Amino acid sequence: MNIKLLKSKIENDKTLVISGSKSESNRLLILQELFSSLTIDNVSDSDDVCAMQRALASTENVVDIHHAGTTMRFLTAYYSLCSTRELVLTGSSRMQERPIGILVEALRQLGADIEYDKKEGYPPLRIKGKIVEGGKVELPADVSSQYITALLLVGTKLKKGIELHLVGNITSRPYIEMTLQLLKQLGVESTFEGNIISVKPLVKVNTEQFTVESDWSSASYFYSFVALSPIGTTIKLKSYKQDSLQGDSYVNELYTTLGVETTYLADYTLELKKVRETAPVFKADLIETPDLAQTIAVTCFGLGIKCEMTGLHTLKIKETDRLVALQNELTKLGGKVEITDESMVIYPTEGMNEGVEISTYQDHRMAMAFAPLVLKGDIEISEAEVVTKSFINYWDCLAQIGVNMAKK
Ligand SMILES: O=C(O)C1=C[C@@H](OP(=O)(O)O)[C@@H](O)[C@H](O)C1
């Protein structure tokens, strides 16, 4: 299904309720499986989290998690070391191109029995669950933090706990910190010093009730809408906290350069307001917040300002090669974009080509990031249903803020 977005202005001061964080939800679901007394509120209703719930409820010997990266990585560790099941863990054709060798190698160091069913280093995986003692593991940290989180989550159940020795530059570090914070709330003792993380086995559950904060990566698209709107425009979002566990809450700092101010109101309500014109150049290193890259790229293009982003080397192995996808689609709109393996520069251009069909490459964030350009002119989003990977009612939320659209 394509969605044609017709040039619109947003209605001022609307309030949207955004579903729970997919990252927090998928961590807590694994922890709930390990410590059954946990209860979780505001669990994300996204496809990736439903894939986790379905997998955990399944007794089949083939488990398919579709496009969900966290679900694939967390379950690989869970089935290998916290179950005695034999199964094949697989995913979509794109998932079969997303590397998992570093995690498999780390789990094998602990004694796991995992074989590749097709291509070495990639899903599907043939797993024979084994109970092992735990201990020291060495692994590269510059490809995906999800491998590290997967090991930390299961480390809480291993007799000796787990001690990770991280090699290379740590990527997506706030996601590791989120994991350690959740473990701390649960009652797990851990340390993270230099490149060594150690997690002790959990003795006593401290907290049984967890409430997932709404998803900050989902909030980023509304920062983009506000940044592209006239001064004075506001949108309110629920339910967000000032002391978030999510690294993408840094979007509030990043968008100050783009003219958006954030206020934390009562009742976990966030107010985004366009307060000033934008600086002519936006520069950021996104090694800690890779999921914000597409949102920011499109905002800067829409504002007609120069955008220089670095720290993007992991974008190639996400739902699509996001560097190439952004370059292709912004170029169709009249943008001038240069990319390297880990960086992107967007040069200032005026206006955009109208009526262009944006390809989304089976990537939810391509669809969601390009939609705010409807404030500049008509634009069509292909395969618009991809948004459900992380944000089921994205298009409904756009309708609620006054975006005109037609399904095609
Ligand atoms: O741990 C998590 O919940 C995530 C970690 C990040 O992945 P990488 O560590 O692979 O960058 C992020 O892009 C993904 O959307 C969610």
Ligand SMILES: C=C(OP(=O)(O)O)C(=O)O
């Ligand atoms: C990269 C992402 O997800 P995952 O790696 O969990 O599939 C994302 O949501 O942008």
